[in-house]
Amino acid sequence: MTATTTATTPPAPPAGQPGPARGARATLAAALLSLNGLRRLGTYLLLGLVAAVATGPDGTADEPLGAVRDSILDPRIVVFLLLAVALWLVVAAAPLARPLVTTLIARVREPVVASGLPQHRYAPIVTNLVLLAIAILAPLFLSGAARQALVNDIGIYALLALGLNVVIGYAGLLDLGYIAFFAIGAYATAYFTTDKALPVHSPFLLNPFLVMPIALILAAIAGVILGGPTLRLRGDYLAIVTLGFGEIIHLIANNADNLTNGPRGAFGVPHLSINMLGLEYDWGNDPMPYYYVLLVIVVAVMIAFGRLERSRIGRSWAAIREDEIAAEATGVPTLKMKLLAFAIGASVSGFAGVLFASKQFFNPQSFSLQASFLVVTLVIFGGMGSRLGVVVGVAVLQGLAYYLRDPVPPTDRYIYFGAVVILMMIFRPQGLIPSRRRKREIQLSEQGVGGADSLGGARPEGAQA
């Protein structure tokens, strides 16, 4: 909310903290032994089990479930379960440390608090700056291979997940063919920037930076073409249609040999480069320059989407998610707003496609159904509707996948991603770092208020007769 709402009263400060010592012990016991505490213990134990199986020995073709048996019987599992219990204790004790932290912050920032501004306004800014600093400095401590993963698996996917977050998190639409727009962006780059990568090429060749707006618009148009007829469908049907669309694009990429070079993919797309006004720079093979470009773009997209979320457009999306019929009756053009979400999501995906194509070789495998599911997984894991959550979710999940690449073969990765998503949906549907609005919606729908379901299922009544 803007600070200009003079007539509005500021939200009440958080409730008083419980008294020290005895109160703290009671709080801890409650946090541990309440239904929620026990539920959390269950989640962590299951996560530990998944981690144990994921990093355990592999099965063989004769005995595919041997892996599960061996890793559960292995004494290693004790370590994982102990870690789970430790995590449970730490999470339960964390709120106890909060008063300490807030008094510390208050002491540091006394004059500001005295001026009457609620201090919690500053907390997110500080957190964000710290996170940004980590993002800027982190790659300096990483190996070459890790830097590559940082760009290919985290940077690009953070952008993709931010785009899909508009569709799933804001508008509440489930899009399972999201990666198709990524493919459109990547192939458009190959088409417009070089005459070598694809059997066909544009009559004039462009710098990859100039292809960015083209890819953005192309992907948005594709999104509108796909969305126009299908967004009238409700939740599950929309998912199926988008799934089909993703497959169509993937199959075209794979089979139209004389258009896309088929399964061999596109080689030789030029790297990003600037050569104008006396400025000359080539991004080359080193991942670091790409990383910083991606960082700038991801931050810019996060800021832009944050504004979107807090604007009339974001409120219309929230209204559609929560009660589509009431939204229509309140004058929200629901179809148009959904189409807008679709187009914005698609254009971000197309944009990411340009960066991806100019960074490295690609073939249709990069745009498989699995990649679509991966992005959906990342959004759900990070927290639907939460920009920061989505990006942190990408970093955590993709980072884990990178560090566990030796014990967990890439072919098995999706099994464990699947397990993580199932656990998240059962125990923490709001995701790693939930958006406040979304969290409220989920709580309310658990109490039977409102039609908000996590993936955009609207109530069946009241359609056009």
Place this chain on the structure above:
Amino acid sequence: MSRHRRGDAVVAPRQAPTGAPSAPGAPGEDLVVDARDLTLRFGGVTSLDGVSLRQRRGEILAVIGPNGAGKTSLFNCLTGAYRPQHGRVFFSPEPGTTHQLVGRRPHAITKLGIARTFQNIRLFPALSALENVQVGIEMRQRYGSLSTMLGLPHMRRAEREGVGRAVELLRMVGLEHRIHEVSASLPYGEQRRLEIARALGTEPRLLLLDEPAAGTNPAEKRELAELIQTIAANGISVLLIEHDMRLVMSVAASVVVLNFGRVIAHGTPAEVQRDPAVIEAYLGTENGESTADAAGAAADAPALGRKDLD
């Protein structure tokens, strides 16, 4: 389907004793809504059977009738949520301009100037009271996604104005102390008023209220009656579905009675309550269906009616 205005006969126009409301349909009359011969069927069930309804500009018109009479169906036809099989609805937001509504989508009808509330409250539960009203106000704002993402000044200005107007409306319905509260956590009566504020945010020329007094206590009902009169005094026509006859008597200039999807009576509240067809519909002759509210109100109709007709 070309039809004569058969529906008019059903309305059974009467001359009001005080002489104030004249017979509807007179040439040159300034109607805000002129619904003609609406028929709505769901499979074999006929929900509306040739219903016609006329409302003068600025008037508070009440639609009453037993449960299942088709009142809410009528609202849904007027607002585009249902599409009647035949019949037409003419809506005139300003004198001289008329739009045909059947076949338009609900948001387009809202944009033309009809807003509504719902019988079973439909707020955006996880949004705050302020945000609920903002959604209504912002449907008239024009700034797009690009200027939003860039944070252009005209968009910020529009947003500030929207907040200001929303606060104004919340004050008007008496919710200024609830601005930042999640709408689902408000008490029932306040949720009803918030819904009215949200509807007013769309700048309607006609406001449809679907049982606004349901589940509210007597004090809230009095406030509601005042609120409805304030709204009408601001030049907004009000079409009201209500079971509470006291409320209807105190605010409505005329009443339309529906039963089994047909208009069975139309006139001032006092006339309607004396109408044998209405008494029969509410008290029942054979099937024994009755609504205590209406029966009680029908009994003391003269007393209440006198006050209203002055």
